[in-house]
Amino acid sequence: MQAIIFANRTGDELAPLNSHYCPALLPIGNKAVIEYTLEDIVKSGISQIKLIVSSQAKEIEQYLGRGEKWGLEIDYFLSKPQEETGLILKRLSLVDDENYLLVRGDIFRSPSISQFIDFSMDFSDDFVQAKMANQNAGMMLLPAALPYIADIDWPFSPHFDSTSVVTLVLHGRCFMLDNFRSYMDANLSLATNELPSLSPTDRSYLSANPQQDFYVGAKAHTGPLNRQDGWGIIGENSRIEDNVQLKECIVIGSNCLIDKESILENSLILPNTYVGEKLEVRNSILCKNLLINLQISGVIQINDQALIGANESLAKPGDNKTGSITKGLLFIILILSLPLWPFLSLYSSIRNAFIKQAEHSTISDTFIDNLGLTFQAWRWNIPGAIIARLPQLYHVLTGRLDLFGDSPEARYATGKELRRLGVLGPVQLLLDRTAPEEERQLLEIEFDADPRATKYLHLLWRAFEYKHKF
Structure with a gap:
């Protein structure tokens, strides 16, 4: 079976x-x-x-x-x-x-x-x-x-x-995990040993509550838990500083830092979260810079790292990911291709004059660059997506876009707000403008799931073979 x-x-x-x-x-x-x-x-x-x-x-x-x-x-x-x-x-x-x-x-x-x-x-x-x-x-x-x-x-x-x-x-x-309360209850029920045949697997430590224990992961620094009135689960590599008070049921994820003199009561702290000094958190879910209060069903995004935030280093969307060597090669390609531009423009004009579906000899794409700014970048309306996009390589040299990256419309998926945008990608090279949104989504998903280190080379090879209709 x-x-x-x-x-x-x-x-x-x-x-x-x-x-x-x-x-x-x-x-x-x-x-x-x-x-x-x-x-x-x-x-x-x-x-x-x-x-x-x-x-x-x-x-x-x-x-x-x-x-x-x-x-x-x-x-x-x-x-x-x-x-x-x-x-x-x-x-x-x-x-x-x-x-x-x-x-x-x-x-x-x-x-x-x-x-x-x-x-x-x-x-x-x-x-x-x-x-x-x-x-x-x-x-x-x-x-x-x-x-x-x-x-x-x-x-x-x-x-x-x-x-x-x-x-x-x-x-x-x-x-069902279809609302915050359901998700919170699942964590607290596990921490309180309320689920038949299912218990935390971490090492147990006595708390001040004789009916409940703490379950602590490897390399966690907690201080004397037998003085804490609360109970629950503390993930590996987490650190609870001095004079922190844990009350009722607490679940703390891995790689968390709970700063000194803070108070946690009946709360869930998700992995890689920092809780600031002297902060009081009650009946809430914390996830990096998100505070979800279950009493009022409210969500607050906090941008003050001194209160709560990510306990890790995140890649910044503005950081340039296209290396200097790659940029140098692109510059050479761009310069060498300039004598061909008049012929490509003429070919595009003649070709599209005889195709009723074609609107213009060039296409203006709307991009959102890696700083979040919107701009237009043109390409020729001809077969061969890589050659058609030669003019857009200029924006790779200026750092506005990466050579390889998501298309602007690929921002449909959870967690893609920090992803890089680029000139070349599966949607840009293998689909035309009329492709349904569902097809675009599935193609992005398929490409993301490809584990091959050479998947970008395979993408370029597929693009050379692919016959576009513009």
């Missing part, structure tokens, strides 16, 4: 937190959501995984690799964000008479997959719908579930069939 895991949610319900994490990679107890699903699948005896990913494909593949850590074989398949399950399954070319486990990997549930599979095999001709805490548990078994596969689409439908199918009520808790 193989498992098909769906991790293609956009996470718009959690905005702006989804600018830092896609739902499948949200940390719960310092472990990504999807890891809990993988561990549960391993316990069921399944070793082959088809993982459905979308706009965050690159981040998920970098995090999970090929599954060696869990003894799994993971194959990645690209989809549109939150695409219908039926359309995805058609592209997978599944064997009709084989069993497949379908499971969402971007929600958080108590371990239950083995129980679900065993029960479903006893009712092999019936669709078994899995419920947990009176919610859709996000799993089903093919081929019996084929008429009901829409039930696993995200977002879940509120309707649940109670008459024509077999219902299995699973013991445990299920968190």
